[in-house]
Amino acid sequence: MSILVVGSVAFDSIATPFGQVEEVLGGSASYFSTAASFFTDVNLVAVVGEDFPREHIDYLNSRNIDLSGLQQSSGKTFRWKGRYDYNLNEAHTLETHLNVFEAFQPDIPDHYRNAEYVFLANIDPELQLDVLNQVSNPKLVACDTMNFWIAGKRHELIRTLAKVDILVINEAEVRQLADEPNLMKAAEIVRGFGPQTLVVKRGEYGVLMFGEGSIFSAPAYPLEEVFDPTGAGDTFAGGFVGYLAATRNLDEHNLRKAIVFGTVMASFTVEKFSLDRLKELDYNEIADRYRKIKLLTDFADIE
Amino acid sequence: MSILVVGSVAFDSIATPFGQVEEVLGGSASYFSTAASFFTDVNLVAVVGEDFPREHIDYLNSRNIDLSGLQQSSGKTFRWKGRYDYNLNEAHTLETHLNVFEAFQPDIPDHYRNAEYVFLANIDPELQLDVLNQVSNPKLVACDTMNFWIAGKRHELIRTLAKVDILVINEAEVRQLADEPNLMKAAEIVRGFGPQTLVVKRGEYGVLMFGEGSIFSAPAYPLEEVFDPTGAGDTFAGGFVGYLAATRNLDEHNLRKAIVFGTVMASFTVEKFSLDRLKELDYNEIADRYRKIKLLTDFADIE
Numbered sequence: 001m002s003i004l005v006v007g008s009v010a011f012d013s014i015a016t017p018f019g020q021v022e023e024v025l026g027g028s029a030s031y032f033s034t035a036a037s038f039f040t041d042v043n044l045v046a047v048v049g050e051d052f053p054r055e056h057i058d059y060l061n062s063r064n065i066d067l068s069g070l071q072q073s074s075g076k077t078f079r080w081k082g083r084y085d086y087n088l089n090e091a092h093t094l095e096t097h098l099n100v101f102e103a104f105q106p107d108i109p110d111h112y113r114n115a116e117y118v119f120l121a122n123i124d125p126e127l128q129l130d131v132l133n134q135v136s137n138p139k140l141v142a143c144d145t146m147n148f149w150i151a152g153k154r155h156e157l158i159r160t161l162a163k164v165d166i167l168v169i170n171e172a173e174v175r176q177l178a179d180e181p182n183l184m185k186a187a188e189i190v191r192g193f194g195p196q197t198l199v200v201k202r203g204e205y206g207v208l209m210f211g212e213g214s215i216f217s218a219p220a221y222p223l224e225e226v227f228d229p230t231g232a233g234d235t236f237a238g239g240f241v242g243y244l245a246a247t248r249n250l251d252e253h254n255l256r257k258a259i260v261f262g263t264v265m266a267s268f269t270v271e272k273f274s275l276d277r278l279k280e281l282d283y284n285e286i287a288d289r290y291r292k293i294k295l296l297t298d299f300a301d302i303e
Numbered sequence: 304m305s306i307l308v309v310g311s312v313a314f315d316s317i318a319t320p321f322g323q324v325e326e327v328l329g330g331s332a333s334y335f336s337t338a339a340s341f342f343t344d345v346n347l348v349a350v351v352g353e354d355f356p357r358e359h360i361d362y363l364n365s366r367n368i369d370l371s372g373l374q375q376s377s378g379k380t381f382r383w384k385g386r387y388d389y390n391l392n393e394a395h396t397l398e399t400h401l402n403v404f405e406a407f408q409p410d411i412p413d414h415y416r417n418a419e420y421v422f423l424a425n426i427d428p429e430l431q432l433d434v435l436n437q438v439s440n441p442k443l444v445a446c447d448t449m450n451f452w453i454a455g456k457r458h459e460l461i462r463t464l465a466k467v468d469i470l471v472i473n474e475a476e477v478r479q480l481a482d483e484p485n486l487m488k489a490a491e492i493v494r495g496f497g498p499q500t501l502v503v504k505r506g507e508y509g510v511l512m513f514g515e516g517s518i519f520s521a522p523a524y525p526l527e528e529v530f531d532p533t534g535a536g537d538t539f540a541g542g543f544v545g546y547l548a549a550t551r552n553l554d555e556h557n558l559r560k561a562i563v564f565g566t567v568m569a570s571f572t573v574e575k576f577s578l579d580r581l582k583e584l585d586y587n588e589i590a591d592r593y594r595k596i597k598l599l600t601d602f603a604d605i606e
Contacts, residue, residue, distance in 0.1 A: 086484040087484075181389040181390075182527060182528070182529070183507075183525070184525050184526065184527045185527055202508065204486075205505065205508040205509075206508075206520075206522075208525070214598075215525055215599055216599065216600075216602070217509075217522035217525075217599050217600055218600075218602070219509075219520035219522075222486070222487050222511070222518055222520075223487065224485060224487045224488055225485070226485070253602075253603060256601070256602040256603070257602055257603055257605075259602070260602055287605055290605045291604075291605060294602070294604060294605075295517075296518055296519065296520050297519075297520055297521075297600050297602075298559075299519070299521070299556075299559040299560055299562070299563055299597070299600075300556060300559070300560055301594075301597060302560075302590055302593045302594060302597075
């Protein structure tokens, strides 16, 4: 079953302690859809400028990502420039040029509108709601957001969350959205806004998933070389929702497996810049790393 | 099999966002030995002043903790005063009065000297080595340390670590000791100093255990009320080493169970000030929380 994703496609310029790159392919929708494409087909909605090269279109097409919804507007593609120190958990934004993304109005192609699985990447919550108004009857709506919208469009965000099944955000944002320092309490408050499942991203500390009466804790995959964390969260979401859409099963058991697949996908993305590691990835590597996370967390029942 | 623990017994004055207490029972050896006493007998070596009340002696004795090695010196007991903000991961020290602890020279009673399980709590690494020179042929030596010794007595610490089987320290200290920001690489460097097993405490993010060719990740137990984190690390070590000593089994399988028991014990300590929660704890509660951590982390194998 294919997934509809609405988000950004961008050029990133990134410096980490291990190297730097200029204007490589980035953006939430790029990472999400590439990761999800290992599990299922993806229908992408985003906007790029006239400067967006054929090479990236060809790559995304090669991953069975439908680009009918990729608008090409006059102007330049969204650009982000950032830097990471040795504490790779924190990105320092140096420049943001929204360019054509500033006037982005998601227009969902007709053949996307019966999407059963929808991922609303981190965009203006009003646009997220607008997307939901254009799809008929999705089986699952997952969404991301960020501190900028929590602070600046809180009311609109909460209105969108009422229509969301799974919210995927980072730990500090859960606390900010709930206005509650204790994560357990904050999770219940946020679930009260609508999403029955809350997935809390904790960077190198892994993921916590909160459901009705259950919590699941998954570690990050321990890496000797974290080269560039850009896109890890969107890649995680792509693996997570991609696996759910491929298996068409939303029970707790399968949600947990999906979380681990998301974790695995994110662990590959951070090994190289941009989509470089995903471009060379095969399913055997994914399965192998899934098994390693199983070994990493396994311990015996109490007698 | 009983454990020999050498560490501090202190009076703590603590303020958290949820309350405050003055001069309650604290210190690494108090937390460690109380936690370990749920699994096995403990032989304690520490020093207190003339002001140490009978009430605490009676309590520790009631837990089958042998206090033959608790020296009572003229002067006052070690006092620590600290404060926590809503970020309970970080203690702010307001006052430290070492008092009788400043001249502490561990003197191991004869009937402790054939100890098979030894825990060297966070004291001067020269004193830790001195303790090891007083015991005959321990089966397991575990030890803790801190940033103060890593910076100030690095050479002495590394000499001690050569005789240690398991080092239990926090994440920032692993990086500091190895002088390496990547935790995986830092762990291998520290294991190269001697300890074949490295247990990395990450506060609310749980524990990573590094062994030869294996890593184990255990989450912290998620709590709605973390009241006071003081003593969590020493309580963890007490549950961990206590379970190992009780089961007399140091294979990977049992080490992982021991990590989870340590996690469980720490999760109780932080629910109240001082030893208050451990004082009312029973083994059924421990077993119940162990099972909950199993459920928290459980996910299916890949097909």
